[in-house]
Amino acid sequence: MKKIGVKGKAVRAAGVQTRNQYTTEFKASALARCIRVGVSVTARDLDLHESMLYAWRKKAELSVSMSESERVQSAEIARLKRTVSALEEENSFLKKAAAYFAKVPK
Secondary structure: OEEEOHHHOEEEOOOOEOOOOOOHHHHHHHHHHHHHHOHHHHHHHHOOOHHHHHHHHHHHHHHHHHHHHHHHHHHHHHHHHHHHHHHHHHHHHHHHHHHHHHHOOO
């Protein structure tokens, strides 16, 4: 049976330490601290490897860039939908005009 211990470490009932599991709140606060005091100091104070903090930072930056790209894509989709709507309107008008001129005697 696992329970969450200090700093989010997973500890078995027998006292054998397993892979550490940290909450997203802990990761966010650790990254904020990295910005303030630096990665090496934060890693030493929180008893973490520096590479772990760098990996968390890279993953956070990736998620931010993904959301930016999603916003760009959604804006592009909205623009394309407006264009399609305008073209459908023009197409409908041209069909009506073609039908009108087809009925008019020469």
